Structures are given as structure tokens and as C-alpha cells.
């Protein structure tokens with residue numbers, strides 16, 4: 001058993017966060033692994049519903065517990081959460097129990113009627129995913145038609161009088177040049193732009209090499225955020241860029257298991273939405289005595305709240321600002337957790353990435369087994385490379401002589 | 402401010418934390434950290450006192466710190482975490 005370290009009574013907020021809080025501040029709850037899309041970089045490898053997904057009454061019990069713990073709001077995602085038949089019920093149940101909701105959607109179910117309902121509620125925030133400012137760039141990773149779906153949802157929200165929707169963009173090699181265009185789209189829809197980092201999580205691991213921003217694009221992103229960051233949300237996405245010099249607005253530490261947490265559709269509790277892997281599973285809220293018990297007492301979270309060593313990073317002049325970057329990004333690229341981030345702006349992970357490393361195998365995958373009509377085309381090139389020639393042709397290697 | 406009557410805003414909830422408390426405003430969705438248990442005590446007792454000064458005194462805050470506390474409270478007022486009430 002790990003013994004919780006003695007918490008200092010004073011110290012900065014960041015230091016206090018490192019010791020963890022009684023309840024998370026940034027809790028994501030994925031309601032289903034089912035999704036109408038099949039984005040190439042899906043962090044949760046979503047597609048098919050899991051038969052063990054929490055029932056409506058189990059979800060209500062989770063909300064009751066969040067209310068008791070005073071988790072004031074939850075980020076609901078998936079999969080595509082709105083395709084759960086009880087989604088709208090759970091949304092109302094949460095806000096009726098003092099748990100505000102921000103939900104992420106690809107827009108598929110945001111009809112004019114739903115948009116009017118959303119505009120009439122307080123405490124509900126909507127975040128529409130868009131990974132390109134043009135259909136060409138967006139649909140390349142999110143699949144044909146997904147750009148139009150997202151913009152239609154944004155138009156419905158605006159026309160219904162919903163104020164300040166969020167447009168959530170995963171920054172990639174293909175869209176870094178479009179930051180100003182994204183901002184213009186947000187302005188046109190009365191929305192706020194949210195930029196996030198592409199992490200090599202879920203199916204993101206398969207496409208990370210191709211999609212993650214190049215070093216000079218990271219610099220471009222950093223400069224753009226310095227100039228525009230006050231009006232853009234970033235969460236904890238870019239604190240590894242603080243190593244360029246000035247810190248950016250946003251949460252400047254890895255909050256995994258300290259202030260950040262994920263509840264997945266079957267009730268498994270992970271340290272972070274980008275860390276869906278057995279290595280970062282703290283427990284299950286059905287099997288292990290409820291969410292509060294897992295949050296406050298799991299061995300994994302106790303370990304994450306203990307002082308961490310910076311490894312090779314402690315020698316770096318930027319360590320105080322960058323703190324070695326994102327745990328999930330290191331893990332899923334097979335780098336040591338106490339060394340530099342794979343996108344270390346000082347180039348200190350280049351040797352590690354070039355050397356021998358083992359990328360951990362996924363511990364869950366809810367991707368659809370057969371391709372669908374609206375799957376992004378790059379997937380057929382990227383996903384599931386043939387294990388051997390034999391997997392492509394049953395006669396490969398057959399030598400009749 | 403010291404002579405005015407204040408209280409926690411109706412749409413604000415306080416959650417105790419080891420370092421003090423976390424205040425959440427359900428209306429503007431702002432999250433604020435009260436980084437000292439003493440400040441939490443003052444904020445919670447505002448509504449029960451005729452003015453800020455008597456809340457500070459009741460919580461044992463020495464007079465020479467009153468201006469500093471008033472500044473912290475003004476910061477909370479800026480995001481509507483606390484609100485001025487009409488004197489009873």
C-alpha cells in the first residue's frame with residue numbers, strides 16, 4: 001500500500017493541486033463508446049457500444065454521488081454521447097442535481113428543436129468538435145460530411161439563441177495554418193474557440209506520427225497563443241510549450257489523478273481521458289465502492305499524488321515551466337514517464353523517439369470492425385497494417401513446388 | 402467595503418478543500434480558489450454580519466489585515482462570487 005504523503009499547509013495552487021483534491025475539478029465522463037463517426041485520431045477508440053455500459057439508473061446514481069462530492073460540473077463525451085437514448089434525460093437529471101454539464105458532440109443530433117431546448121437551459125454548455133477550418137482538412141481525419149454536420153449544429157445553436165458554444169479543435173499538422181480561420185468561424189457563430197493537443201491516445205496512436213505538429217508548427221502555435229490566448233480555451237493542452245519562454249494561460253501542470261479524471265462508459269475510472277489504459281486505471285465505480293472511494297483511495301491516484309521525479313528533465317532550464325509535459329503522450333509513445341515529452345520543444349526526446357522503444361499495446365478498442373460509409377479515407381491506409389503478407393492474401397507464401 | 406453588508410452570491414457553492422475552499426458560480430461558471438481557511442471562514446460568515454468589518458472581527462482577523470482582506474473580497478466580488486446586500 002502506498003502511504004499518502006504529508007501535504008504542506010502553504011504553497012502555490014499548483015503545488016496544492018499536485019497533492020490532489022478531495023474531488024476532481026476536471027472530470028470527464030464518457031457515456032458511450034458508440035459513435036456515428038470513426039475519426040482517425042479518436043482518443044477512446046470509439047465506434048461500438050459496449051454491452052456493459054452503465055444503465056440509466058446506474059448513471060443517475062453516479063450523478064447523485066457527484067452531487068454529494070460537490071463536483072460542480074462534468075464534461076460529458078464519448079463516443080457520441082447524444083446517441084444514447086437517455087442522453088437528454090441524464091442531462092436534465094444532472095443539472096437538476098447541481099451538476100452542470102458541458103458535453104462534446106460532433107453535432108449529429110443538434111437539431112433546431114434540440115438547440116432551442118439547450119438555449120432554454122442554464123448550466124449546459126455545448127462543445128462541437130471541428131478539426132479543420134475547411135471541409136477538406138476536417139473530413140480528412142473526421143470523415144466525409146462531418147464538417148457540414150458540425151457547422152449545421154453550430155448554426156442551429158446560434159439561431160436558437162444559444163450563447164457561447166465552444167468549438168473544439170485538435171491541433172494537427174494539417175490545421176495549424178488555419179488558426180485565424182478557426183477564430184473567424186468561432187466569431188461568426190458567437191462561439192468560443194477551444195484548442196487542444198493531439199495526444200497519441202486511442203486510435204491517435206496510429207496516426208500520431210503523421211498528424212502531430214512539426215517543431216516549427218509548435219512554435220507557430222505558441223506564438224499564436226501568446227497573441228490570442230486570452231480569448232481561447234486550452235485546458236492543460238500546451239504547458240509543454242511553456243518551455244519556449246513565457247507561460248501560456250491555462251492549467252500548467254499534468255493534473256492526471258490529481259485534479260483530472262475520467263469515468264468511462266462501463267464505469268472504469270482512469271487518471272485522465274487521454275490515458276485509457278490498464279496502467280492508468282484506478283478502479284471501477286461499480287466494483288470498487290463508488291467513484292468517491294476510487295478517487296480518494298485508489299493506489300494509482302495515491303501514487304500520482306506523491307512527489308514525482310523529473311528524471312532527465314530536472315537538468316533542463318525549462319523544467320519549472322514545462323514540468324516534463326504530458327504523461328499520456330510519453331506513455332503511448334513508449335517514452336519513460338519521468339523523461340521529456342515526445343514533443344519537447346528543446347528537442348530532448350528526439351534520441352528517445354529514434355531509439356529502441358516499445359509502444360504499449362492498447363488495452364481496449366471499441367472501433368468498428370468493418371469500415372463504414374463515412375469513415376475517413378486515411379484510415380484505410382493507416383489502421384491495422386497487415387500483420388504479415390498472409391493476412392492480405394490467404395495464398396501468400398504458398399509455394400506449390 | 403468594510404462598512405458594507407455582503408454575502409455569498411445565491412448561485413455560488415463552496416467546496417471545502419485541504420488548502421481552503423473552491424468556489425463555483427453556477428451562473429457564470431467561474432471557478433475560484435480560496436487559498437486560506439481564514440478567508441473561507443470570513444466569506445461564509447459575511448451573511449451573518451451587518452458589515453464586512455464585523456465579520457472580520459468575529460473571525461479573529463487582526464485590524465491591520467482588514468485592508469488586505471477587503472482587497473481579496475473585492476477580487477471575489479469582481480466575478481460575482483460574493484454580492485453586496487442591502488443593509489437590513
Ligand code: SF4
Pocket residue numbers: 199236253254255256260271272273274275325326327328329
Ligand atoms: S496525462 Fe496529459 S492530457 Fe492527461 S492530465 Fe496529464 S498532461 Fe493532461
Ligand code: SF4
Pocket residue numbers: 240243312313316317318319320322323324325339340341344345346347348
Ligand atoms: S527537457 Fe523536459 S522539461 Fe525540458 S523542455 Fe523538454 S520536456 Fe520540458
